[in-house]
Amino acid sequence: xxxxxxxxxxFAIIAHIDHGKSTLAxxxxxxxxxxxxxxxxxxxxxxxxxxxxxxxxxxxQAVRMPYRPLDGGEYLLNLIDTPGHVDFxxxxxxxxxxxxxxxxxxxxxxxxxxxxxxxxxxxxEAGLEVIPVLNKIDLPAARPEExxxxxxxxxxDDPDDILAVSAKTGEGVRELLERIVERVPAPxxxxxGHTRALIFDSIYDTYRGVITYVxxxxxxxxxxxxxxxxxxxxxxxxxxxxxxSPEPKPVDRLGPGEVGYFTAAIKEVDQARVGDTVTxxxxxxxxxxxxxxxxxxxxxxxxxxxxxxxxxxxxxxLERLRLNDASFTFEPExxxxxxxxxxxxxxxxxxxxxxxxxxxxxxxxxxVATAPNVRYEVDLExxxxxxxxxxxxxxxxxxxxxxxxxxxxxxxxxxxxxIITPSTYVGAVMQLCESRRGQMLKMEYITEERxxxxxxxxxxxxxxxxxxxxxxxxxxxxxxxxxxxGLIAADLVRVDILLNNESVDAFxxxxxxxxxxxxxxxxxxxxxxxIPRQMFDVPVQAAIGSKIIARETIKARRKDVLAKCYGGDVxxxxxxxxxxxxGKKKMKSVGAVDIPQEAFVAALSVGED
Amino acid sequence: MRAAPRPxxxxxxxxxxxxxxxxxxxxxxxxxxxxxxxxxxALSRRVTQIAAAGPGAVEPGRLAGAGDPWPVFGSVFIGGGxxxxxDSDDLxxxxxxxxxxxxxxxxxxxxxxxxxxxxxxxGALRPLVDAGLTRLxxxxxxxxxxxxxxLERRHDPDTVPRAIAAARAAGVDQVAVDLIYGTPGxxxxxxxxxxxxxxxxxxxxxxxYALTLAPNTPYAREVAAGTKAAPDDDVAADRMEVAASxxxxxxxxxxxxxxxxxxxxxxxxxLSTWRGGDYLAAGAGAHGRWAxxxxxxxxxxxxxxxxxxxxxxxxxxxxxxxSEQHRAERLLTGLRITEGVTRDEVAPIDEAALGTLVQAGLxxxxxxxxxxxxxxxxxxDGMALALLP
Numbered sequence: 001x002x003x004x005x006x007x008x009x010x011f012a013i014i015a016h017i018d019h020g021k022s023t024l025a026x027x028x029x030x031x032x033x034x035x036x037x038x039x040x041x042x043x044x045x046x047x048x049x050x051x052x053x054x055x056x057x058x059x060x061q062a063v064r065m066p067y068r069p070l071d072g073g074e075y076l077l078n079l080i081d082t083p084g085h086v087d088f089x090x091x092x093x094x095x096x097x098x099x100x101x102x103x104x105x106x107x108x109x110x111x112x113x114x115x116x117x118x119x120x121x122x123x124x125e126a127g128l129e130v131i132p133v134l135n136k137i138d139l140p141a142a143r144p145e146e147x148x149x150x151x152x153x154x155x156x157d158d159p160d161d162i163l164a165v166s167a168k169t170g171e172g173v174r175e176l177l178e179r180i181v182e183r184v185p186a187p188x189x190x191x192x193g194h195t196r197a198l199i200f201d202s203i204y205d206t207y208r209g210v211i212t213y214v215x216x217x218x219x220x221x222x223x224x225x226x227x228x229x230x231x232x233x234x235x236x237x238x239x240x241x242x243x244x245s246p247e248p249k250p251v252d253r254l255g256p257g258e259v260g261y262f263t264a265a266i267k268e269v270d271q272a273r274v275g276d277t278v279t280x281x282x283x284x285x286x287x288x289x290x291x292x293x294x295x296x297x298x299x300x301x302x303x304x305x306x307x308x309x310x311x312x313x314x315x316x317x318l319e320r321l322r323l324n325d326a327s328f329t330f331e332p333e334x335x336x337x338x339x340x341x342x343x344x345x346x347x348x349x350x351x352x353x354x355x356x357x358x359x360x361x362x363x364x365x366x367x368v369a370t371a372p373n374v375r376y377e378v379d380l381e382x383x384x385x386x387x388x389x390x391x392x393x394x395x396x397x398x399x400x401x402x403x404x405x406x407x408x409x410x411x412x413x414x415x416x417x418x419i420i421t422p423s424t425y426v427g428a429v430m431q432l433c434e435s436r437r438g439q440m441l442k443m444e445y446i447t448e449e450r451x452x453x454x455x456x457x458x459x460x461x462x463x464x465x466x467x468x469x470x471x472x473x474x475x476x477x478x479x480x481x482x483x484x485x486g487l488i489a490a491d492l493v494r495v496d497i498l499l500n501n502e503s504v505d506a507f508x509x510x511x512x513x514x515x516x517x518x519x520x521x522x523x524x525x526x527x528x529x530x531i532p533r534q535m536f537d538v539p540v541q542a543a544i545g546s547k548i549i550a551r552e553t554i555k556a557r558r559k560d561v562l563a564k565c566y567g568g569d570v571x572x573x574x575x576x577x578x579x580x581x582x583g584k585k586k587m588k589s590v591g592a593v594d595i596p597q598e599a600f601v602a603a604l605s606v607g608e609d
Numbered sequence: 610m611r612a613a614p615r616p617x618x619x620x621x622x623x624x625x626x627x628x629x630x631x632x633x634x635x636x637x638x639x640x641x642x643x644x645x646x647x648x649x650x651a652l653s654r655r656v657t658q659i660a661a662a663g664p665g666a667v668e669p670g671r672l673a674g675a676g677d678p679w680p681v682f683g684s685v686f687i688g689g690g691x692x693x694x695x696d697s698d699d700l701x702x703x704x705x706x707x708x709x710x711x712x713x714x715x716x717x718x719x720x721x722x723x724x725x726x727x728x729x730x731x732g733a734l735r736p737l738v739d740a741g742l743t744r745l746x747x748x749x750x751x752x753x754x755x756x757x758x759x760l761e762r763r764h765d766p767d768t769v770p771r772a773i774a775a776a777r778a779a780g781v782d783q784v785a786v787d788l789i790y791g792t793p794g795x796x797x798x799x800x801x802x803x804x805x806x807x808x809x810x811x812x813x814x815x816x817x818y819a820l821t822l823a824p825n826t827p828y829a830r831e832v833a834a835g836t837k838a839a840p841d842d843d844v845a846a847d848r849m850e851v852a853a854s855x856x857x858x859x860x861x862x863x864x865x866x867x868x869x870x871x872x873x874x875x876x877x878x879x880l881s882t883w884r885g886g887d888y889l890a891a892g893a894g895a896h897g898r899w900a901x902x903x904x905x906x907x908x909x910x911x912x913x914x915x916x917x918x919x920x921x922x923x924x925x926x927x928x929x930x931x932s933e934q935h936r937a938e939r940l941l942t943g944l945r946i947t948e949g950v951t952r953d954e955v956a957p958i959d960e961a962a963l964g965t966l967v968q969a970g971l972x973x974x975x976x977x978x979x980x981x982x983x984x985x986x987x988x989x990d991g992m993a994l995a996l997l998p
Contacts, residue, residue: 535965535966535969535971535988535991535992535995536965536969536971557842557988557991558842558843558846558987558988559819559842559843559845559846559849559987559988560842560987560988560989560990560991561866561945561986561987561988561989561990561991562821562866562990563818563819563820563821563866563867564818564821564867565866565883565941565942565945566688566879566882567619567882567890567895567896568894568896568905570882570938570941570942571896571903571928573941573990574934574937574938574941577937577941577990577993577994577997578934578937580994581994581997584994592961592962592965
């Protein structure tokens with residue numbers, strides 16, 4: 001059945017990880033009697049195993065809940081679940097744009113976190129009605145008054161107006177549903193307009209092709225309609241049109257304000273991009289919905305099969321993963337050290353971990369991953385340019401950075417980072433940010449105990465371990481969010497690593513000149529530890545261009561022979577040799593030096609201790 | 610081309626008075642005289658059985674049959690354990706049986722291993738010499754009391770020269786000693802002393818072994834528990850260098866990673882096995898190899914005895930060494946001997962790795978042979994791994 005637009009309420013839940021978003025969603029499903037108790041499993045909306053395991057939502061989902069408020073009538077609530085990690089902030093913003101309201105869910109023990117505040121700002125920017133809610137009020141450590149004051153000061157609201165719930169026990173959840181009906185505005189539409197629907201998620205399904213989640217803004221969608229996806233130009237007839245309630249239910253129409261999904265024999269999610277506009281192919285809108293952005297990878301890494309024979313399998317695996325994740329990119333590349341592999345781009349470190357884990361779990365291809373890096377823009381020195389060469393280039397693999405004398409400027413991506421910390425740790429946080437070349441933009445006390453710090457930080461300085469460091473410096477209390485802040489020029493150099501006097505391209509890294517020496521020293525020391533002693537002395541050097549800045553020697557293993565080798569010893573030794581040979585296949589060999597896999601990500605932990 | 614080496618015969622005697630902490634050989638302690646005599650009789654019987662079955666019984670793909678003659682044997686090696694714990698008449702009896710049932714070369718080398726304290730009496734050695742013994746290999750290990758204590762060896766240092774003198778007096782043609790270096794706590798000086806002492810006593814052959822931490826030994830358990838130190842590879846490398854210099858200066862030529870000999874005194878039996886030659890084996894836990902097949906007799910002494918005496922099997926297992934495995938073994942053992950191994954026997958190998966090893970001065974590639982240098986001998990296993998394709 002379709003609902004009149006004035007009885008539709010579309011909302012999202014803004015919450016920090018572990019603040020109880022999924023539990024609250026589960027409780028709403030129960031209260032609206034969509035899910036029977038026996039069919040109930042925790043975190044109903046989180047579909048992927050990986051999501052369930054990590055307790056976070058990677059893909060957005062939408063669920064339609066018919067609800068009868070206490071004063072009668074029937075309303076349609078659409079809960080649009082948003083991803084819960086900074087890597088996926090664009091997806092979050094699109095999901096928000098599919099809503100008119102947002103429930104701001106704050107843990108009554110933990111208080112507001114940077115990520116919550118960042119998403120709150122996204123919601124406010126999108127013009128959403130925000131309903132603040134305190135969760136976990138049943139916990140003994142809850143500080144409802146204090147946290148309510150914090151939220152109120154941020155929103156400029158009355159603290160008494162903030163709802164208190166326990167998603168765990170269900171207390172206050174009905175009141176929340178009542179308030180959603182009461183406060184969240186009904187969607188608005190242009191009654192005579194061309195069909196326009198916002199894609200806020202798309203998921204690959206082996207049997208049905210891509211499942212595209214949409215919020216209809218104007219006009220309507222129906223099965224058999226020839227729809228066009230405006231950014232990619234793809235068009236096809238809708239096969240299946242459905243809503244999730246909470247299992248898929250086919251519908252014969254989705255009208256303005258409604259949320260659902262369709263399939264149209266779309267083969268890869270890249271054709272149905274988040275943020276794109278769906279329109280009628282025969283009667284298209286001239287004006288797509290605003291805010292579409294191409295997916296832009298931020299973090300890059302080289303992925304190489306340990307066994308070069310696995311290269312075609314790796315390509316297949318990446319292609320298949322790409323079918324259901326358009327935000328990750330890959331291009332073939334060659335490394336002197338590692339052979340044939342792919343330079344892969346990710347939205348962030350979590351995204352990278354997820355893809356790597358899926359490669360490992362679903363495809364079982366042993367891989368070597370190089371240390372992650374960001375993408376740089378390089379202006380070339382005018383007088384040394386080759387004929388036909390562009391004046392600037394984009395470098396996502398440090399090995400491709402031109403020689404220092406050919407570079408006139410390097411620009412690196414920066415972010416505007418927001419950190420919320422208890423005031424006790426302000427000093428530690430500032431120190432950390434400054435050690436990561438951060439420039440302070442703002443410092444503001446939210447309350448006496450909580451401070452919001454804003455820093456401009458080079459992305460390269462924060463993608464790897466910044467968050468972990470921040471947590472350890474603040475005993476876990478500080479939180480971080482960031483958004484892209486463009487590119488700025490910086491004095492960057494490439495530090496190369498030479499093993500046995502041969503440069504190992506996979507170890508090259510781009511670092512700030514002031515940190516190059518320290519980095520080089522730490523890196524060679526780390527490699528000396530990680531690379532086992534070989535048959536001969538192996539010098540490990542760090543260099544900028546032709547200048548050596550650090551050196552260590554892996555001393556040769558001076559004795560590697562069985563003392564006695566008689567009779568049965570020969571068989572035993574041969575069998576050991578056969579096993580060692582298998583182990584050797586799992587190592588990459590450069591300049592006759594066998595390098596264990598863990599050495600390739602050594603750069604990650606350089607400077608840790 | 611060198612002629613195929615003559616086959617050998619290995620006989621194992623598992624008895625020892627005491628199991629040393631580092632030892633992982635097949636050794637039985639607490640034996641009594643009756644058991645030892647029974648074992649000696651069984652060993653003679655086993656050799657007789659093997660000889661009677663003919664080479665067809667041990668060679669893969671051939672039918673056992675009469676009329677298949679044994680080739681002439683070039684060596685007999687009785688190892689242990691402590692073979693000289695057997696009554697010397699019993700031991701001589703075994704040798705006589707061997708000579709009676711298998712064809713022996715006129716210059717056959719007959720080695721018996723002994724702990725020094727068991728052979729200080731020339732009178733007891735004479736029956737063995739009469740039965741064919743040409744070579745006595747003494748487990749001296751060290752002449753330092755401190756080191757011997759660490760190793761749980763039961764002899765006084767001065768027993769070693771006495772045993773050597775007794776062997777000479779009994780007419781043993783060649784006297785060899787085993788030494789162990791790199792025992793934690795051993796000083797460079799103590800090691801040099803041990804070498805000098807055995808050289809002074811007049812030996813023809815020295816085997817110098819780095820102390821090895823073998824799994825499942827009391828020593829390994831103590832190291833795991835932190836009550837004893839593990840041997841240090843770098844120290845062992847230093848000591849090996851000392852041995853190489855001292856022994857070379859005394860006129861002993863190194864012919865294998867751990868073996869040095871005066872001219873004409875190399876152990877023919879072991880050299881043949883490193884060259885890939887065949888050998889028969891008898892005794893509890895003994896390994897034999899013949900025409901591409903390897904087998905081993907049951908390890909437990911009592912089960913082995915029952916098997917030989919007629920109520921069970923004797924062979925514990927066997928394997929056919931395929932050509933790839935054979936090449937790996939040739940590489941492993943061929944690089945251990947200073948004469949090296951022919952490229953033909955080990956091909957194909959990783960030529961790039963070979964180049965690196967040659968360049969690093971560890972290996973010589975010359976006239977179709979690969980040969981470890983003095984530095985290379987200390988790293989033969991690593992080289993074999995690198996060279997294996």
